[in-house]
């Protein structure tokens with residue numbers, strides 16, 4: 385952040401009085417610009433034995449497969465965000481949502497939340513952010529072509545839990561990718 389969204393003047397970084405963290409502060413209008421994690425909400429859309437995945441038409445990770453998910457908007461619930469993203473990315477309608485994975489991604493200040501969900505019908509197609517939308521059996525999941533680790537983790541949990549027919553809520557975190565040693 386370089387400029388104040390309130391008054392347009394340049395901002396500086398400092399620890400405000402009574403705070404413990406570095407913030408963007410506007411010395412002109414005194415606004416403290418707090419930045420907090422973003423929530424990404426999505427679904428595991430299920431049809432019988434199959435799961436619906438979308439191939440991304442946008443960066444990041446263009447061309448890779450993902451569960452339908454995206455940033456939560458102001459004024460909606462996490463569940464509403466998950467349903468909306470499923471509709472936007474896969475033109476798919478889902479019901480019977482159950483919260484399933486809550487995965488912290490602290491190094492990029494995000495929290496990813498996925499719901500298990502039942503597809504209402506097979507009337508789906510790629511939304512504007514998707515190249516393809518397809519149902520996959522477990523054996524056909526393109527594990528090496530998944531867009532995000534939280535998606536891979538959620539799918540791993542899902543297929544493992546399905547064998548037991550028990551789906552506990554999974555709270556996990558994803559560490560930063562380590563650079564290979566030189």
Ligand code: ZN
Pocket residue numbers: 388389390391392393410411412413414415
């Ligand atoms: Zn300002």
